[in-house]
Every structure is written in structure tokens, then in C-alpha cells.
Amino acid sequence: MGRFLAGVAACLLLVTGGLLLWQSRAEAPALPSAPLARFAAFATPGVRLAPIPNAPEADAKSKEEKRFARADKNKDGRITLAELVEPRRKAYDRLDLDHDGKLSFEEWAVKTIDKFKEADADKSQVLNAAEFTATAPKPKAKKPECGCG
Template identity: 40%
Template sequence: MWRYWVGAVVALVLLVGGVLWWRSTAVAQHGISHAATASASPDADDEPMPATPAASEKTREEKRFSRSDHDKNGAISRDEFLAARHRNFAKLDVNNDGRLTFDEYAVKAEEKFGKADADKSGSLNPAEFATTRVARKAKAACACQPKGDDGD
């Protein structure tokens, strides 16, 4: 008998989980949450929402095209398209022989390992390994102005 009860509880948990997952995908697709719809009725004391910033005249693709079109002739040649790859390859090919060996490829990783291995044991403990994490740039903060205390 207990198996039936366990089956019923598992089915209920799966059903609730499915409904919650379905609602979260609907929110992600449409960008509307219940909190946003519930607070849609503005109070008289609320300040109006700031206007959204105007879009720039160039789209991201136009800007990317402009960065790649070095001679500004309106077309990207094969050399222009591969210029960044050539630069990156040249940085790695330290002996300038046109071939990239594993040692040339792994120089930065070996230097990073050497700096992290503080006790020079040839292996990294958890504290040393933590120093090798990639430093990510902080996301831009909200450009919204906070409400001021002007007594209103």
C-alpha cells in the first residue's frame, strides 16, 4: 500500500514541477512576470518611468562590419576577414617560423601555472588553483536614477 502513496506523491511533485517549469518558460519567452503585471497599476505618488534610450543609428552588425572593413571600401576582403586571426597567430608564434608548436601554444598557460604554484610543488592545491580563475568584467550597473529625498 505504501508504494501507491509514494507513487502518488512522486506524480504530484512531477506535476507541480512541470507546471512551474512551463510557467517559467512562458515568462522567459514573453518577458512578463506576475510581479510586473500586479504592479501595473501606478499610484499617484509614483514618478513616471524614464524614457528608454534611443537606438543608435548603426546596428551591431553594421558596427562589426565597419570594424572589419579596414580600407572602408564597403567590402571585406579575405585578408581583412582573416586579419584578427593573423594577429593572434603571430602573438603565439614566438619564433616566427610560421608553425605553432604545442610549447608556443601553451606558453601563457604554463606561465599561469608557474605563478599559481606558490610552493613550487609541481601541483596546485585548491587555494593555489583558485588564483587561476578568470577575472570577469563587472556588468554595467543600471543607468536609472534613484528617487531623491525631496520631501514628496
Template identity: 45%
Template sequence: MRQAVLGALGGLALAGIGVFWWQGRAAIEEGAPPPAPVAPPSDPAALPLADPGSLQGPAPPEQSDLSKEELRFFRYDRNRDRVITRDEMLSSRTDAFRALDKDGNNLLTFEEWAVATVDRFEGADKDGDGRLTPREFATTAPKPAAKKPACKC
């Protein structure tokens, strides 16, 4: 008798699961209705008209009050603490490294380049604290190119 009752309950449970599964699939398969058709424009070559009225665009950007040397300093000083660390100085040199790496294997050439950069950093770091102040950094500025004399033809 117990087996018959358990068999009947199991059959009802399977039938209930089947009904829920069937209803769920029917809801998924219906989907959304297609969008309403849009009427084509009367003249496709005509541009839309807009009246800006009293609208006004954003103000043009302001020029920075920083000098050329300060702008150059801040290209290296990533965290804007007004001190250039050795890592900040070296991080901006990847393009120069790629130019020096003739064979493209990223080996010895970088070490040679890093030695030159460290020497340059240590030469500019007058007090030897491992940081460049704006005054120390100013000594690393590239020398201005000599102007060629104008042609006197």
C-alpha cells in the first residue's frame, strides 16, 4: 500500500513539474512584439532645422599660468607632489628605450640606457636625497639648438 501511495505522489509531482516547465517555455517563446514602423521622411535631402534660441555653448578653455619649465616638470611629476622620484623619472623613458633597442629583444640595451638615465638623474640631484626639486630639475632641460644662420643669397 505504501508503494502505491508513494508512486501516486511521485506521479503528481512529476506532472506538476511538467506543467510549470511547459508554462515557462511558453512565456519565453512569445517574445516582445516588433517595433512600430517609422514613416520615411518626406524629403531625405532636407536637413533638420533647429533654433538654438538663447542656448550658449561652454566657455573656451583657459590657458594655464604655468611656465614652460613648470609644464615640463609636471610631465615627470605624476602625483603632483612637486618632487620627482627616481621611478617617476624612469617611467617616462619607455619611448627612448624603444628607440635604443635596435634588435628588439628588450635586453642589454635597456640596462645601458638605464645607467645613462640614472647618471643623468644623479647629476641633477645635487643634494643626493633621491628626489629632484623644481630647481634641480631645471638643470636637466635640453640645451637649445643652435640657430642656423639665415641664408644670405
């Protein structure tokens, strides 16, 4: 009996599927219209465009070559110890309080403690997030990329 009921159900499903396919009224999808020309020069025949000038040559120097050139202050192709150390001299002199050419722990600590006290606005001997943010080094002003303004 189970086979008979399964056969009847299968026949009903086939007939129902056939009727649905026979009565379907599928429509062809509507295609969008062609887009308008992006440039009027292409839409208008006979209009000539100016030739594109040659692009400037890219700098062939690598990142390390540029870094070397910045460190070589007298441009002799060699970096001396003085050329390498000189950019850091001002920062060192600000920490070297007795100007003996040696930075002791005490000299470093004095500057650090002074910086801490300046940042501790509420004098609680503890820096909160806002006070700690005040100890960050000031960002350098960016140079304009071009001389146009």
C-alpha cells in the first residue's frame, strides 16, 4: 500500500509541476539603456584633443640612498661621525645641564621630573590620561609639498 501512495504522490507532483511550467508567463528581462558618453569630445566627431605631455621621470634613488644623502651634510659621498651625531646635539645639550659632555642619570632625571610636574595639572602626583597626553612630543610642522602657496 505504501508503494501505491508514493506513486500517486509522485504523479501529483509531476502533474502540478507541468501545469506550473505550462502556465508560467516569464518575461524577458528589460535591458537598461546605453549610458551617455562620459566626455563630450568622444560624442562629437571631429573634435581633437591636445596631446598628453610626457610624465616627469621618477626618482630612481632608493629609500636608503635618500637617507644616506640626508646624513651626508657636505655631499662628499661619505658620512663622518660628526655628520651623524650633529642633528642630535641640540637635544643632548638640553639634557646635559652642566655641559660637561656627559649625560648623568641625575641630569636626565631632573628633566624627566620637571616634565612630569609640568604635566601634573592637578598636583596629585599621578598622571591621568589627559595629563599624560600633554607629555607627548610636539609634532613638527609639515612643510608644504610644493612652492605654490
